[in-house]
Every structure is written in C-alpha cells, then in structure tokens.
Amino acid sequence: MPTAPSRGRIRRVLAGAATASVVLGLVAPTAAHAADPQPDQRIGLVPITPKNAAHAAAPADDTALDLGVTLRPRDPGALESFVTAVSTPGSPVFHQYLRTDEFAGRFGAAPADVAAVTAELTAAGLQPGAVESDGLTIPVKATVAQARKAFATDFAGYTLADGRTAFSNTEAPKVSGRAAAKVVGITGLNTVATAESMSRPSGKEIAQPKQAPATERQLKPNYVGGQPFVCSDIKDRLTAAGLRPMIDYNTPDTLTINTYQQAFGNGGAGATVAIMSLEEFDDQAIAGYQRCLGTTTNVSRVKVDGGPTVPPSKTVGVETALDIETVIGVAPNADVLVYQGADASNRELTATLRRIVTDNRAQTVSISWGLCEKYMDSSSLQAQNLILQQAAAQGQSVFAAAGDYGSTSCTDPSGQFLPQLATLSPASQPYLTAVGGTTVSNPYNTPVESVWNNPGGGATGGGVSAVWSLDSATGYQAGVSGPGYADLCNAPIGRTCRQMPDVSALADPMQGYLVTTYSDADSVYWTTIGGTSFSAPLWAAMTAHANADPKCAAAGPLGFLNPQLYKLGSTPGLYDPTSGNNVMSASGYTGSLYQAGPGYDLTTGLGTPRADKLFAQLCANLPASPAGKFNAVSPTRLLDTRSGASLAAYGETAVQVSGTAGIPASGVTSVVLNVTVTDPATDGHLTVYPSGGARPGTSNLNWTAGRTVPNLVTVPVGPDGKVRFYNGAWGQTQLIVDVQGYYGTAGGSTYLPSGPTRVLDTRTSGGALAAYATRTVPGSQLGAPSGTKAVVLNVTATDTRTDGHLTVYPSGTTLPSTSNLNWTAGRTVANQVIVPLGPDNSIKINNGSWGSAQVVVDVFGFLGANGGASFHSTTPQRLFDSRIGQATNSWPFGADEIRVLKLDGDGRLAKAKAVVLNVTVTNPRDDGHLTLYPSGQSAPDTSNLNWSAGQTVPNMVTVPVGPDGTVMIKNGSWSFTDVLVDVFGYYS
Known part of the structure; x- marks a missing residue:
C-alpha cells in the first residue's frame, strides 16, 4: 500500500532553479528497478552566488575539506508518519518516543546501503569514516582536488562584501548511479553561506x-x-x-x-x-x-x-x-x-x-x-x-x-x-x-x-x-x-x-x-x-x-x-x-x-x-504513564561489582532486568530494586534511570566516603529491558543490586495506603535482635487487611554493634542470600522494604551480623488488598531542596519543625492516593530522624530516615497524600538539617 503524503516533505523542484532543476528523489526506487543500471546523477542544486561578491582565486588543490554524505532513510514515508503520530495528541503512539540508540536501527539507512555508498566513496579516492550514530551521515575527508575529481565539479573563489574569502562548488556534485538512489545530499563543498x-x-x-x-x-x-x-x-x-x-x-x-x-x-x-x-x-x-x-x-x-x-x-x-x-x-x-x-x-x-x-x-x-x-x-x-x-x-x-x-x-x-x-x-x-x-x-x-x-x-x-x-x-x-x-x-x-x-x-x-x-x-x-x-x-x-x-x-x-x-487553536494560553x-x-x-x-x-x-x-x-492533554500492579519475586542478586570491576568515577553500568529473575520479558513498567553502595572512595551519589532515556538530575543514593548505604529504588525499565546506574562521584565505588519485584500491566497487586504505623521496636519490646538471629512479626501485629499479599515497610537498624546487614523475607520460606539494609558498626540505617507475606500472613527479620542490633519497623501500606491503587512511574523530578530554596522553604529545617510538601496543585500527584519519593537528609547538625505523613493528621510516632550528625542519608518513601494534595515533613531532630525530595511515581 502506498504511503500517504505526510508533512515536512521538501518539494520536488526547488524554487528559483528553473535552469538547474533537480529532482531530489525522496521516494526510493522500487525493488524491481534497484538492480538496474543507473546513470550518474547530480545531487542537489548549484549554490547561488551572492550579490556584490567579487571573484577571487580558487581554493588550492590541497585545501582540506570535511564533508558529510547524507543518506536516505530506509523508509522516508514511515519516518515522517511516525514523527507525525508520536507528536499528535490522540494518536495511539503519542509520546511513545524512540530511545537515543533506536533511531538508527529503525529509520537509518540500511546497512547494505551504507556499505555500498562507503565503497563508492572509497573507489572515488575519498576517505569515508564510519557512519555516525544517526545511521544517516557518513563523514568524509578529502582535498579540493579529490572532491573535484570524485564529484565532477570545479570550485570558485570569492571575496565577499565584508572582506571574507570563501569558495563554492560550481556544479551540483555528481555521484554514481549505484549511489544516487541512496544519497540525498553532500555538505561541506562551499563556505560562502554563513550563519548569523x-x-x-x-x-x-x-x-x-x-x-x-x-x-x-x-x-x-x-x-x-x-x-x-x-x-x-x-x-x-x-x-x-x-x-x-x-x-x-x-x-x-x-x-x-x-x-x-x-x-x-x-x-x-x-x-x-x-x-x-x-x-x-x-x-x-x-x-x-x-x-x-x-x-x-x-x-x-x-x-x-x-x-x-x-x-x-x-x-x-x-x-x-x-x-x-x-x-x-x-x-x-x-x-x-x-x-x-x-x-x-x-x-x-x-x-x-x-x-x-x-x-x-x-x-x-x-x-x-x-x-x-x-x-x-x-x-x-x-x-x-x-x-x-x-x-x-x-x-x-x-x-x-x-x-x-x-x-x-x-x-x-x-x-x-x-x-x-x-x-x-x-x-x-x-x-x-x-x-x-x-x-x-x-x-x-x-x-x-x-x-x-x-x-x-x-x-x-x-x-x-x-x-x-x-x-x-x-x-x-x-x-x-x-x-x-x-x-x-x-x-x-x-x-x-x-x-x-x-x-x-x-x-x-x-x-x-x-x-x-x-x-x-x-x-x-x-x-x-x-x-x-x-x-x-x-x-x-x-x-x-x-x-x-x-x-x-x-x-x-x-x-x-x-x-x-x-490543535489547541484559540486558547487562553496564547x-x-x-x-x-x-x-x-x-x-x-x-x-x-x-x-x-x-x-x-x-x-x-x-x-x-x-x-x-x-x-x-x-x-x-498528555497521556499518563501505564498503570502497573505489583508482583513480588524471590529476591535475587542481579549485580555485585565486588566480584569484578568496581563502578568507576562518573561511570555507568546497565543491568538487564526484563526476562531475568522471574521478571517477564514484556509488560513490565517498573522494577523494584534494593541498591547498596559500599566501599566508596569519595563522597558521591548514585542515579538509577531507565536505559535509553536521558539521565535525570536527581539521585537515589547519597553517601560520604567509606560508608555503606542501601536504598530501595523503583525505576521504569527501558525499552531494551535494562536499567542504568550512574556513579556521580569522583571516586570509584562498589555496587550491589537485588531485585525485589516489579510493576506490570498483567496481574499483580494494587496498593492500599495505610498509616504510618509502628509495628515493631525492639528497643521497647523483646530486646535487641541478636547476632544471626531471626524474629517473626505476626500478621496480627502488621494489621494487614484481607487479601494482602505484601506489605510496605520502613525498617530501621540502630545501635549496631558490628558491620552487618538485615534481611526481611516471608515466613515459611528459606532465608534468601540478599539484603535489605547494610550498615557499618555504630550507624543507624533505614530503608523501605516491600516484602510478601508468608502463608500465615507473617514476615521474618534476620540479623546477618555477628553483633546485635535494634530494629524498628513501620507500616506504610499494603499490596493486594481490596480497593487499592495502581502505580504510575514518572520521570524523576526534584520537588524540594531546602539548600537552594523552593518558594518559602529556602532555609534548613529547624528542630522539630514541620513543613508542607506541595505536590503539583490540581495535577496527578495531588490527586494520587500516595506518592513514591526519594528523600535525602544532608548537613544535619545533630542526630535525628525525619517523618513523612499525609496532611490532615497528627504527626505519627514513626520515622522514614534516621541519621547521625554530619551524615548524608537517603531513603525511598511511599507516603499517602492528604486530602488537600500535600504531604507533611517533620524534622525529629534537636537542630537544623537540609532536606531534598525527588518524586519517582505515584499510586492512583
């Protein structure tokens, strides 16, 4: 079926060129004629000589030229149709953009065409380079003499009115019949026209x-x-x-x-x-x-x-x-x-x-x-x-x-x-x-x-x-x-x-x-x-x-x-x-x-x-991100750089997620990972983002040199099924990544906000969790409603005697070889945990260290309960940063101060049942903790982040949204601290 006309097509004959009109040939020849002998063709038009330009000496034969040979897309009509569709509201593919590395494979010149044109250029005495990442441009090195011979054109020199000297080809470049159908232009043959x-x-x-x-x-x-x-x-x-x-x-x-x-x-x-x-x-x-x-x-x-x-x-x-x-x-x-x-x-x-x-x-x-x-x-x-x-x-x-x-x-x-x-x-x-x-x-x-x-x-x-x-x-x-x-x-x-x-x-x-x-x-x-x-x-x-x-x-x-x-037409916005x-x-x-x-x-x-x-x-008018429901998987380690090369300063690595560790190959919208940085050589931060997208200006983990820092991360999966990790530090670090579950379009559990509610505090009940000991938190203590498959927790380890880690897992299952919290001796560490319930609706907590630790557990919601909400990922964005000021919140949090976190007015976040945030505390003057909770209620006796003076501490927070579309932040410290808040998604 022929491709319908689409916008943006250059007309066949350029205006003002009746004496040298050339069909630029945007439609590729049919397969029936592709192999037929083709006469050599001139590509494009002869450049127009400006007024008041005086003839000057032609460029020397050895003058170096940097040329660009632009190739025809493999299907120009399909490219134009896709651009129209992806940019037009109401289209089935509206806003389903291509990845950076996807354009060449989908619309760039066919590899056989690239090879054929490269061979023709080489045979003509030129030095073509590798095709550029767009799949449409071959860079070519040449001299004026080589270009004159290869393209059957002479060159003329000019002195312009401003005193500048320039040169131009005197005829449109000629290419062989075998290449003509594959080439739409050759740039760099004239220097007369200058951008202003x-x-x-x-x-x-x-x-x-x-x-x-x-x-x-x-x-x-x-x-x-x-x-x-x-x-x-x-x-x-x-x-x-x-x-x-x-x-x-x-x-x-x-x-x-x-x-x-x-x-x-x-x-x-x-x-x-x-x-x-x-x-x-x-x-x-x-x-x-x-x-x-x-x-x-x-x-x-x-x-x-x-x-x-x-x-x-x-x-x-x-x-x-x-x-x-x-x-x-x-x-x-x-x-x-x-x-x-x-x-x-x-x-x-x-x-x-x-x-x-x-x-x-x-x-x-x-x-x-x-x-x-x-x-x-x-x-x-x-x-x-x-x-x-x-x-x-x-x-x-x-x-x-x-x-x-x-x-x-x-x-x-x-x-x-x-x-x-x-x-x-x-x-x-x-x-x-x-x-x-x-x-x-x-x-x-x-x-x-x-x-x-x-x-x-x-x-x-x-x-x-x-x-x-x-x-x-x-x-x-x-x-x-x-x-x-x-x-x-x-x-x-x-x-x-x-x-x-x-x-x-x-x-x-x-x-x-x-x-x-x-x-x-x-x-x-x-x-x-x-x-x-x-x-x-x-x-x-x-x-x-x-x-x-x-x-x-x-x-x-x-x-x-x-x-x-x-499409908006007449609008109050214009x-x-x-x-x-x-x-x-x-x-x-x-x-x-x-x-x-x-x-x-x-x-x-x-x-x-x-x-x-x-x-x-x-x-x-924009489409919301696909709704996803949570699916738990057996915790599985996807990456541990300690067994190989560390993540270099300002380095990146990609991890395949889709199709691994019980995660399906398609239908995955976001993945839930427990990410740990250990042995960092310098202060720094980690950014986790979907492969194929631009790296956002946000962070998931922040650390000081030598510290071990964990954090739960919910991140969209790239079109290639991968997630990328960027080390924003000027020193190397080790990275550990464990998968906990995923959000997908098929099956799964919805989220029911609850609390926050404290369900375990070993400091006041039961005593510290001993070395390598396991403690059960029964379903009755968790308060899970009927139908619950998993619970969303904030888990804190404090008074830690030695280095170690904590693992939270369903009762009735074997202790997995993964971790939810990692710490160094004496540190207080908090992390969000999403854990399935066991057959008896209980969970277990294991202290994987040879010293005791106090453990605090707060509930922030349930997955699988009736009346829940689906998850929508967003492009990570910074909502709040007290260091540089946002509206009236341009100073550090004071002791016991409570502030309102405004989301987005009447937008999707404010109407959500809960938001998924990455919250970071930095520059704290004293020990303390931070509590996030929905507006419209009193501050609960729970915490999301815990820190010691001088620490930078991040944590993922899933918090219900108040009736007025806001969330409250309380600094449970005796002194000042700075707070950063990034949004990663919402439940609606």
Missing part, C-alpha cells in the same frame, strides 16, 4: 565593577525560589542611568508580570536545555550574572569539531550569553548545555545541530542562528530536515529564531538586503517551532502586544517558505492561511507551503532582556538585547519548566510542539497580537506585506504565551 545570530543590542550598557561594594543590600543573592531578580546594585545603576523596568529593559521578574513565566514552582529542576552556539562566550560574564541573581545554574560546554577559536570579546559571545542567561533567568534550576560549533559556517550549524540531537541529552533545544533559506544549499536543507525529524522522534522540542529582517527575513551572504520576500533557515524547517517577535505597550497596566518592527532597527521574521510544504489535509497547518499567503514553494497538489512563525514572544531590543555579555579586568558589562534570538530561548526555557513539572513529566517531555499548539506588520523599509521591498490580524498570521503566528495557562493545557 538573530540578536539585536539596544546600545544601552552598564558597567559593574567586579569589586562592587559588598553591602548586604547590594549583593545579597535574590534567588530563593520562584523567579530570580537582579541585585539592587544593578537596579540602582539602571535607575541612575534613567532606565525603567519593562519600558527600557526586562528581567526575569518583569517577564513574570508580562506572563511569559509560568506558575510552576521547581525552576526547571531535572530539565536540560541545549543551546546551539557558533562562538565562544565569557565565563566571567555568566558568573557575574549568576552572582547578581543568586542562581547556581549548571552551564556546561560541549565542543563540536573542536569548538570555536576566536576568544570572547565585546562583540563575540553576545548571542550565546543572551541565550544562556535567558534560560538561567526563566528556568534557574535547569541544566544548560552549550553546544559550540567551530565557526559560523553553514556546515557547522548542521554539524552542531546533529550533535545535539544524536547526544539526546537535552529535552529542549534553542537555536538563535540562521541564514537566508534562499542561500542554503539543498544538501544542508535536506540534512537539517532529517536531523529535526530525529529530534521529534526522540521527543526533543526545538525552537528557532524566525529572523530579524522582517518579511524579507534575511540578507544575502555578502550582507546585502534582499528586496524580496524570504524566510530564515532553519526556522522555516517544518519539524521545529519557529519563534517570531513582539513589542509591548502599556506594560505597567494592561500590557498590549503587537508586531515587533523598529524603523531601521529590525523586525520579526515571518512569511512563506520557498522550499518546504505540508500536507494541506493532515499537516499541522491544515486549514491555516496567514494574510498575504502566496504559493512561493510551488507546492504539489494537496500540499501548501510551510508558513512561519508558529508562535512569538517579546523581541523588541528597546525593551530587551538585561544580560551580562563580556568582562574585562575591572568590570562586568550589562546591556539589553532583543531580537528573535531572545524569543527562541525564552520559549525553550518555558518548555523546560513544563518538562520539569510532575504534571508533564509523568508522560515524558512535551516533544515537537507544533501539532499540539495548532495572546493574539492583531496590530502591526513586518515590512522593513531598509530592505527596499515594496510588494505586499504581512499584516497581523485575528487568528494565525505571518508576523506573530499563533500568538505569544500566557505560559501558566498554555502549559497547563498542554500537560493536561
């Missing part, structure tokens, strides 16, 4: 001495949860310069007033934003910005092809600083990865974007660079299209600046305005969200937004792509036609040209975002910057906020947003600017203009975000 940043400085600048007066009023950090705001030292300097907030500049807190910020309270904790950069940036400038705001956002570099070589300056690094600091201000607890290409070339834009997507470390991507679609070579367009399809298939949200040159959108590579309608690439690509720009009037009262268009100072990009088209019946822009739409792409029957932008946000540089861009020996320099390169990271940061919120996180990242946004146009008089264009109006238009798209409403709508 879309930032617009306002010209306002404030110098802040690095040794500013160190008064409490001036330099006190302001970020204590909620939205950060700048320190009073800078506010005073801005006021002295006559600059007014919201009128002359914007900061994170004024963006909140203008409703760009959303009302989620975790600051993006657990989310990661990737920033695509083609320049170096100033670390001291970023540090100065964070010092003033009081933030501690983690900003890391990822070098691509060696990264940039030009050092940061007053002009170099401005764009990247704006992108980074926008994310810091809007999502201060997210992680920022800055992917830095070697320079601003078109090739590096493609290579850097590919690295972001194939790494798949970030759920959200911001692109503030681009070049005129007209001057993009067709091979790069094809390569970027496939990269963005992979991003959408993996669930990555990509935002790109729509451009700052109005309806003409861009200049040519020589810096000359184009007096014709044009769009910016990659913003015009169909598998990302293009972001336009607005300006705000009356900001202090009732803000009104209109199209950003400063006479002589830039205007939002927008218009109709001359390259890309979408299915006019099933594409996300079906039924959409912005005022002024024209068929610039010669769309085939049944398709319409891609229109952009999709959405907008504040971009006016005269109301720009206040950032630090560079520094010198004495000062850090603050300025205001606008342009659509501010709009794009603003959307990326807001989306990171939503991805980190448990309401969204339960279903994975939001992914490619366009199908969801266009403000619709209806005035203004995006013509730029400086461009010399005098034809029809794009005008704002009600509904979708080609200036501001669907509108600007009212983020608290918009993302609440998007999150509400």
Whole structure:
C-alpha cells in the first residue's frame, strides 16, 4: 500500500532553479528497478552566488575539506508518519518516543546501503569514516582536488562584501548511479553561506565593577525560589542611568508580570536545555550574572569539531550569553548545555545541530542562528530536515529564531538586503517551532502586544517558505492561511507551503532582556538585547519548566510542539497580537506585506504565551504513564561489582532486568530494586534511570566516603529491558543490586495506603535482635487487611554493634542470600522494604551480623488488598531542596519543625492516593530522624530516615497524600538539617 503524503516533505523542484532543476528523489526506487543500471546523477542544486561578491582565486588543490554524505532513510514515508503520530495528541503512539540508540536501527539507512555508498566513496579516492550514530551521515575527508575529481565539479573563489574569502562548488556534485538512489545530499563543498545570530543590542550598557561594594543590600543573592531578580546594585545603576523596568529593559521578574513565566514552582529542576552556539562566550560574564541573581545554574560546554577559536570579546559571545542567561533567568534550576560549533559556517550549524540531537541529552533545544533559506544549499536543507525529524522522534522540542529582517527575513551572504520576500533557515524547517517577535505597550497596566518592527532597527521574521510544504489535509497547518499567503514553494497538489512563525514572544531590543555579555579586568558589562534570538530561548526555557513539572513529566517531555499548539487553536494560553506588520523599509521591498490580524498570521503566528495557562493545557492533554500492579519475586542478586570491576568515577553500568529473575520479558513498567553502595572512595551519589532515556538530575543514593548505604529504588525499565546506574562521584565505588519485584500491566497487586504505623521496636519490646538471629512479626501485629499479599515497610537498624546487614523475607520460606539494609558498626540505617507475606500472613527479620542490633519497623501500606491503587512511574523530578530554596522553604529545617510538601496543585500527584519519593537528609547538625505523613493528621510516632550528625542519608518513601494534595515533613531532630525530595511515581 502506498504511503500517504505526510508533512515536512521538501518539494520536488526547488524554487528559483528553473535552469538547474533537480529532482531530489525522496521516494526510493522500487525493488524491481534497484538492480538496474543507473546513470550518474547530480545531487542537489548549484549554490547561488551572492550579490556584490567579487571573484577571487580558487581554493588550492590541497585545501582540506570535511564533508558529510547524507543518506536516505530506509523508509522516508514511515519516518515522517511516525514523527507525525508520536507528536499528535490522540494518536495511539503519542509520546511513545524512540530511545537515543533506536533511531538508527529503525529509520537509518540500511546497512547494505551504507556499505555500498562507503565503497563508492572509497573507489572515488575519498576517505569515508564510519557512519555516525544517526545511521544517516557518513563523514568524509578529502582535498579540493579529490572532491573535484570524485564529484565532477570545479570550485570558485570569492571575496565577499565584508572582506571574507570563501569558495563554492560550481556544479551540483555528481555521484554514481549505484549511489544516487541512496544519497540525498553532500555538505561541506562551499563556505560562502554563513550563519548569523538573530540578536539585536539596544546600545544601552552598564558597567559593574567586579569589586562592587559588598553591602548586604547590594549583593545579597535574590534567588530563593520562584523567579530570580537582579541585585539592587544593578537596579540602582539602571535607575541612575534613567532606565525603567519593562519600558527600557526586562528581567526575569518583569517577564513574570508580562506572563511569559509560568506558575510552576521547581525552576526547571531535572530539565536540560541545549543551546546551539557558533562562538565562544565569557565565563566571567555568566558568573557575574549568576552572582547578581543568586542562581547556581549548571552551564556546561560541549565542543563540536573542536569548538570555536576566536576568544570572547565585546562583540563575540553576545548571542550565546543572551541565550544562556535567558534560560538561567526563566528556568534557574535547569541544566544548560552549550553546544559550540567551530565557526559560523553553514556546515557547522548542521554539524552542531546533529550533535545535539544524536547526544539526546537535552529535552529542549534553542537555536538563535540562521541564514537566508534562499542561500542554503539543498544538501544542508535536506540534512537539517532529517536531523529535526530525529529530534521529534526522540521527543526533543526545538525552537528557532524566525529572523530579524522582517518579511524579507534575511540578507544575502555578502550582507546585502534582499528586496524580496524570504524566510530564515532553519526556522522555516517544518519539524521545529519557529519563534517570531513582539513589542509591548502599556506594560505597567494592561500590557498590549503587537508586531515587533523598529524603523531601521529590525523586525520579526515571518512569511512563506520557498522550499518546504505540508500536507494541506493532515499537516499541522491544515486549514491555516496567514494574510498575504502566496504559493512561493510551488507546492504539489494537496500540499501548501510551510508558513512561519508558529508562535512569538517579546523581541523588541528597546525593551530587551538585561544580560551580562563580556568582562574585562575591572568590570562586568550589562546591556539589553532583543531580537528573535531572545524569543527562541525564552520559549525553550518555558518548555523546560513544563518538562520539569510532575504534571508533564509523568508522560515524558512535551516533544515537537507544533501539532499540539495548532490543535489547541484559540486558547487562553496564547495572546493574539492583531496590530502591526513586518515590512522593513531598509530592505527596499515594496510588494505586499504581512499584516497581523485575528487568528494565525505571518508576523506573530499563533500568538505569544500566557505560559501558566498554555502549559497547563498542554500537560493536561498528555497521556499518563501505564498503570502497573505489583508482583513480588524471590529476591535475587542481579549485580555485585565486588566480584569484578568496581563502578568507576562518573561511570555507568546497565543491568538487564526484563526476562531475568522471574521478571517477564514484556509488560513490565517498573522494577523494584534494593541498591547498596559500599566501599566508596569519595563522597558521591548514585542515579538509577531507565536505559535509553536521558539521565535525570536527581539521585537515589547519597553517601560520604567509606560508608555503606542501601536504598530501595523503583525505576521504569527501558525499552531494551535494562536499567542504568550512574556513579556521580569522583571516586570509584562498589555496587550491589537485588531485585525485589516489579510493576506490570498483567496481574499483580494494587496498593492500599495505610498509616504510618509502628509495628515493631525492639528497643521497647523483646530486646535487641541478636547476632544471626531471626524474629517473626505476626500478621496480627502488621494489621494487614484481607487479601494482602505484601506489605510496605520502613525498617530501621540502630545501635549496631558490628558491620552487618538485615534481611526481611516471608515466613515459611528459606532465608534468601540478599539484603535489605547494610550498615557499618555504630550507624543507624533505614530503608523501605516491600516484602510478601508468608502463608500465615507473617514476615521474618534476620540479623546477618555477628553483633546485635535494634530494629524498628513501620507500616506504610499494603499490596493486594481490596480497593487499592495502581502505580504510575514518572520521570524523576526534584520537588524540594531546602539548600537552594523552593518558594518559602529556602532555609534548613529547624528542630522539630514541620513543613508542607506541595505536590503539583490540581495535577496527578495531588490527586494520587500516595506518592513514591526519594528523600535525602544532608548537613544535619545533630542526630535525628525525619517523618513523612499525609496532611490532615497528627504527626505519627514513626520515622522514614534516621541519621547521625554530619551524615548524608537517603531513603525511598511511599507516603499517602492528604486530602488537600500535600504531604507533611517533620524534622525529629534537636537542630537544623537540609532536606531534598525527588518524586519517582505515584499510586492512583
């Protein structure tokens, strides 16, 4: 059956190429013709020579080239259909994203095609490398002479208006007939087109001495949860310069007033934003910005092809600083990865974007660079299209600046305005969200937004792509036609040209975002910057906020947003600017203009975000994680590194779970593991997460050097049936993993919250548990209702005389060779335990040490009882951290203090019967214990964590949710301590 047309397909013949029109051939030849002799073919189009470019010497024969041969996916139609389905609400596979390592095997070129093209390239005298992890790109080393011969094209040299020299192939590259059907493009043959940043400085600048007066009023950090705001030292300097907030500049807190910020309270904790950069940036400038705001956002570099070589300056690094600091201000607890290409070339834009997507470390991507679609070579367009399809298939949200040159959108590579309608690439690509720009009037009262268009100072990009088209019946822009739409792409029957932008946000540089861009020996320099390169990271940061919120996180990242946004249509979550146009008089264009109006238009798209409403709508439409019921298995050891190599510093290991130790090969949603770290060389933490997914910014175990620490872990199983373990320490450690049970879609037991209730305390009844002794806790003491198959306990060992371990197991069974708690002499250790009941509804506790220990057991619920709830896993997210502040909880817990843990308002967690948390106590000033319990009742005489002064102690906690959707936390200590809370799932 033929594949139905799907959106995002490049049209057969590129516009403006009548004299050299080439069919790009997205549909692979049928099997009947695949073996027939094929004539050699030229791939793509001859690049357009820019105006005002003078001919110069051609590149020398020995000039080195780094080329990329882009292969055709094994089934382009299936790829496009999958991307549509996985991104569209209501689809059976909505949000069922591919793993990082799954794309190549499912949609990459067939191995036989890779081998055939590699052989052809080698035979042509080139040096192809191994296919990249996307399964679609073969890197090739060559010289100009080798490329000239291999691809039957000459090269010409140019001197551009800005003095830069460049070269370009004079003909589209020719490949053999055997390879032509397998190749869609060859990048790296020209250096004429360069990517440009879309930032617009306002010209306002404030110098802040690095040794500013160190008064409490001036330099006190302001970020204590909620939205950060700048320190009073800078506010005073801005006021002295006559600059007014919201009128002359914007900061994170004024963006909140203008409703760009959303009302989620975790600051993006657990989310990661990737920033695509083609320049170096100033670390001291970023540090100065964070010092003033009081933030501690983690900003890391990822070098691509060696990264940039030009050092940061007053002009170099401005764009990247704006992108980074926008994310810091809007999502201060997210992680920022800055992917830095070697320079601003078109090739590096493609290579850097590919690295972001194939790494798949970030759920959200911001692109503030681009070049005129007209001057993009067709091979790069094809390569970027496939990269963005992979991003959408993996669930990555990509935002790109729509451009700052109005309806003409861009200049040519020589810096000359184009007096014709044009769009910016990659913003015009169909598998990302293009972001336009607005300006705000009356900001202090009732803000009104209109199209950003400063006479002589830039205007939002927008218009109709001359390259890309979408299915006019099933594409996300079906039924959409912005005022002024024209068929610039010669769309085939049944398709319409891609229109952009999709959405907008504040971009006016005269109301720009206040950032630090560079520094010198004495000062850090603050300025205001606008342009659509501010709009794009603003959307990326807001989306990171939503991805980190448990309401969204339960279903994975939001992914490619366009199908969801266009499906919402008119919504309170989007403000619709209806005035203004995006013509730029400086461009010399005098034809029809794009005008704002009600509904979708080609200036501001669907509108600007009212983020608290918009993302609440998007999150509400997401599917919940599959419901699972608990199945106990005989405790089995899956991993013990003491019998082999330890887990290295910052190392990872994967453990096969599905299909082992009594766990079925399919239908498993999450697995329950008892994880123990022992003999750690340094302080550190362990993160457990499903294979194939991005590693979350949370922890399951935290330890100090030399300590043995256990914890129960409930973690989703990756699509390959594996779970990964990451050692977040700069020293090695030993790791022990025992499986206790699993949650699955077939059979099993539901959970009935209960208590917490203390059922055993050897300190007050029965005396300490002697060395190697076993004690029975009868069913009558546990209080298990009829039908109970297993009980959820918190078990604590204290007054331990020697090193040892504790094992909890069903009565009537043999003592297993696993453990639930491990300790070193003198330590107090607690751990959650899920244990099946024996035939007489009892359980046994064995002290596996040669010294006595006191044991305390608290009940937190039952599995298998009537009226229970099913388990839903969530992407691990940090709900609370008293060290850095969340809302009003920005200080350590005081002695006997009780605080309210808010979950997620009216979301899934607040409506759950119980939540599964990982709770960590750190920096305790004295011995103590922590108790979690549902709101609406008095604090019980139970505990979840027990510690000695100075210890860092984690424990998994399953706690019922109170009637108001909250949980209480009580510090049962005589002094202060810090508390961290991560959510891992809920029962509903």
